[in-house]
Amino acid sequence: MLVQMTKIQIVGTLGELDKAVRSLHRAGVVQLEEKVEAVDPLVLDPGAAKQRDELALIIARLDALLTLMAKPSSPRGLAAEYDAQTLRPTADVIADVKSAMTQLDAPVQNLARRREELESDRVTLPRYAKTMRQLMPLAADMAPLRNYETVALLVERKSAGIIELIRQQLPSITQDQFELVSQDIDKDTTAALLVFPREYSSAIQTLLGREAITQVRLPEELANVPFNEALGKIEARLAAILRELENVNRELSALSTEWRVRLAVWSAVLQDRLQEVEVRSRFGATRYTFVIVGWMPSRGVAALRRTLEREVGDRILLEELPVTEHDREHAPVVLSNPGPAKPFEFLVKLMALPRYGTIDPTPIMAIFLPIFFGMILGDVGYAIVVLLGAIYLYRRAKPGGMRSLTLVIIYCSLWSIVFGFWYGEFFGELGEKWFGMHAYFPRGQMVQPLFAFSIALGIVQIGLGFGLGIYQALKLRQRHELLDRVAKVIALIGIFAMLASMTNFLPQEMFTPGFAITMVGTALLMYTLGWIGLLLAPIEILGTLGNILSYLRLAAIGLSSVYLAMVANELAGLFGNIIIGIIVGGLFHALNIALGILSPTIQSLRLHYVEFFQKFYEGGGEGFVPFKREGIL
Amino acid sequence: MDTAGLLAIGAGLAVGLAAIGTGMAQSRIGAAGAGAIAEKPELVGTMIVLLAIPETMVILGFAVAAIILFVK
Numbered sequence: 008m009l010v011q012m013t014k015i016q017i018v019g020t021l022g023e024l025d026k027a028v029r030s031l032h033r034a035g036v037v038q039l040e041e042k043v044e045a046v047d048p049l050v051l052d053p054g055a056a057k058q059r060d061e062l063a064l065i066i067a068r069l070d071a072l073l074t075l076m077a078k079p080s081s082p083r084g085l086a087a088e089y090d091a092q093t094l095r096p097t098a099d100v101i102a103d104v105k106s107a108m109t110q111l112d113a114p115v116q117n118l119a120r121r122r123e124e125l126e127s128d129r130v131t132l133p134r135y136a137k138t139m140r141q142l143m144p145l146a147a148d149m150a151p152l153r154n155y156e157t158v159a160l161l162v163e164r165k166s167a168g169i170i171e172l173i174r175q176q177l178p179s180i181t182q183d184q185f186e187l188v189s190q191d192i193d194k195d196t197t198a199a200l201l202v203f204p205r206e207y208s209s210a211i212q213t214l215l216g217r218e219a220i221t222q223v224r225l226p227e228e229l230a231n232v233p234f235n236e237a238l239g240k241i242e243a244r245l246a247a248i249l250r251e252l253e254n255v256n257r258e259l260s261a262l263s264t265e266w267r268v269r270l271a272v273w274s275a276v277l278q279d280r281l282q283e284v285e286v287r288s289r290f291g292a293t294r295y296t297f298v299i300v301g302w303m304p305s306r307g308v309a310a311l312r313r314t315l316e317r318e319v320g321d322r323i324l325l326e327e328l329p330v331t332e333h334d335r336e337h338a339p340v341v342l343s344n345p346g347p348a349k350p351f352e353f354l355v356k357l358m359a360l361p362r363y364g365t366i367d368p369t370p371i372m373a374i375f376l377p378i379f380f381g382m383i384l385g386d387v388g389y390a391i392v393v394l395l396g397a398i399y400l401y402r403r404a405k406p407g408g409m410r411s412l413t414l415v416i417i418y419c420s421l422w423s424i425v426f427g428f429w430y431g432e433f434f435g436e437l438g439e440k441w442f443g444m445h446a447y448f449p450r451g452q453m454v455q456p457l458f459a460f461s462i463a464l465g466i467v468q469i470g471l472g473f474g475l476g477i478y479q480a481l482k483l484r485q486r487h488e489l490l491d492r493v494a495k496v497i498a499l500i501g502i503f504a505m506l507a508s509m510t511n512f513l514p515q516e517m518f519t520p521g522f523a524i525t526m527v528g529t530a531l532l533m534y535t536l537g538w539i540g541l542l543l544a545p546i547e548i549l550g551t552l553g554n555i556l557s558y559l560r561l562a563a564i565g566l567s568s569v570y571l572a573m574v575a576n577e578l579a580g581l582f583g584n585i586i587i588g589i590i591v592g593g594l595f596h597a598l599n600i601a602l603g604i605l606s607p608t609i610q611s612l613r614l615h616y617v618e619f620f621q622k623f624y625e626g627g628g629e630g631f632v633p634f635k636r637e638g639i640l
Numbered sequence: 641m642d643t644a645g646l647l648a649i650g651a652g653l654a655v656g657l658a659a660i661g662t663g664m665a666q667s668r669i670g671a672a673g674a675g676a677i678a679e680k681p682e683l684v685g686t687m688i689v690l691l692a693i694p695e696t697m698v699i700l701g702f703a704v705a706a707i708i709l710f711v712k
Contacts (some may be wrong), residue, residue: 357688559702610692
């Protein structure tokens with residue numbers, strides 16, 4: 008069912024604006040129109056505009072602070088704290104936040120920055136250490152020399168020739184005062200150590216830069232340490248970093264436990280206040296009054312009126328506005344269905360939200376979809392497996408789409424059990440073989456009646472769809488849709504009369520009247536569609552007939568699953584070895600169950616979306632987004 | 641010639657050719673649908689519908705095959 012909505016207008020004196028907005032925000036039942044057409048827009052007074060900017064800034068800073076802090080282990084008391092804080096005046100909350108921030112900003116930011124530096128060192132230092140360790144065998148050959156500089160080079164092995172190139176140029180640069188040793192350190196890399204007097208440093212750097220050779224650069228504090236001491240220092244530093252990191256984290260989490268809940272609550276409360284200021288741009292105003300226009304569920308109007316009287320006083324007036332045709336097009340949509348049908352709302356929304364004023368197909372879908380699914384799967388054994396799986400998933404799923412879907416599957420599998428008993432199927436024909444299950448309707452051998460039954464279901468549902476479509480067209484005064492649907496129904500009745508007389512369900516004489524009725528329907532449809540109808544009407548009517556034939560899939564897909572189960576059992580029996588037989592049979596049945604969830608779901612969904620919905624459904628509804636508090640969590 | 645054999649061939653053609661047709665249509669729709677859903681995930685419902693439309697062909701093919709084989 009679509010909830011009936013009322014367009015309301017709230018008028019009050021400007022002095023009551025703050026209280027009114029607060030009250031509406033707390034009630035959270037009204038979706039506000041973007042702007043009020045009849046009067047000028049409300050202009051924010053400078054104080055309010057300033058408050059808006061201040062709030063936005065403070066919230067941004069609060070949130071920045073919150074992201075730096077560690078998550079509290081348990082956010083207990085969050086809701087209670089929110090309820091307490093939300094009653095306080097904005098100015099008091101802002102004052103508290105400001106004093107907290109002067110206290111917190113510097114220490115938290117320093118700690119966070121320190122943590123970042125330490126983390127980055129913790130990642131990079133081991134890399135240096137690794138390279139150093141690779142270079143150690145080379146360094147061992149060199150005596151540490153004062154006033155000499157050591158440069159470590161790493162070159163890809165395939166371009167190791169460059170080291171020889173450098174060796175040729177070095178004598179002229181350093182007047183022969185240098186040492187260069189090189190060695191392959193792993194399968195891709197050649198390392199080299201170059202020692203030279205400090206005075207030639209810049210010339211050497213230029214040379215290395217020109218040849219584009221990567222030097223192993225050490226962190227600044229190690230740059231002037233002799234090469235072979237650096238490794239020890241790096242290791243000591245790493246240990247120190249880990250200790251310091253632990254301290255920093257401990258301090259941060261201490262601050263977090265102390266402050267985080269309060270900060271999060273303040274952020275949420277101020278967010279509410281900011282919304283209360285920002286929303287005013289949607290209001291209208293006269294010289295002394297403000298005007299708010301919005302939509303709300305009709306059943307809540309009286310309650311809201313009482314709330315406003317109690318919280319704001321008698322200088323505010325809530326009235327119901329007349330709804331024009333244009334308004335109705337844009338009224339927000341709320342689906343409201345009784346508990347068992349509720350999960351099917353998800354499937355309807357998957358298609359689109361129905362337009363306001365049209366029929367919500369959810370309850371009908373809740374009845375037909377599980378029956379269709381059950382009719383296709385129709386196997387007690389498979390259904391029990393699917394049921395257990397769905398129950399398991401239902402318990403693990405969070406409320407939302409996934410949970411709705413598992414509930415739908417649970418209903419579906421219950422119907423599958425019912426049909427399974429009717430068909431006498433338990434993992435195919437095993438039920439009959441093992442427990443002597445009696446098949447009341449063995450569908451594998453009763454193809455014709457099964458087809459007839461599916462077509463009959465099709466006629467019922469398509470007929471229902473047309474019925475709803477005609478009712479809706481009458482209600483919404485849609486002349487074109489009304490004629491279109493009536494014409495198709497007439498033509499279908501005629502076609503079925505002809506078919507019935509041809510197959511001797513009706514006397515032979517009924518053929519001519521049937522033909523006449525079909526022609527009347529076709530002519531009416533041609534008239535409705537205009538000139539193009541001369542061509543389209545017969546195609547449309549054949550299409551509608553095709554819609555009904557499409558319900559054959561209820562029989563066909565089910566039969567294919569029966570045959571697959573039969574193959575599984577036959578094949579398992581062929582091996583003559585119990586264990587291999589069980590494995591092969593089990594695999595086939597598993598495949599069949601997987602197909603048995605997927606294809607009945609999609610096929611029955613499709614029958615609803617394509618064949619059934621087309622007859623009446625109008626999508627394009629806009630969801631209901633009330634002006635309400637976000638709350639916390 | 642043996643009519644049972646001809647009937648079986650006819651039934652096979654009815655399902656097989658219809659399945660090829662459905663497959664060709666679904667491959668195109670599926671590819672376009674995957675692209676569309678990547679851009680607008682809210683189109684999932686519509687895409688399921690579009691993807692399922694050509695299936696009617698193979699279902700009807702199956703129905704015809706079943707009628708050929710079982711309805712005497």
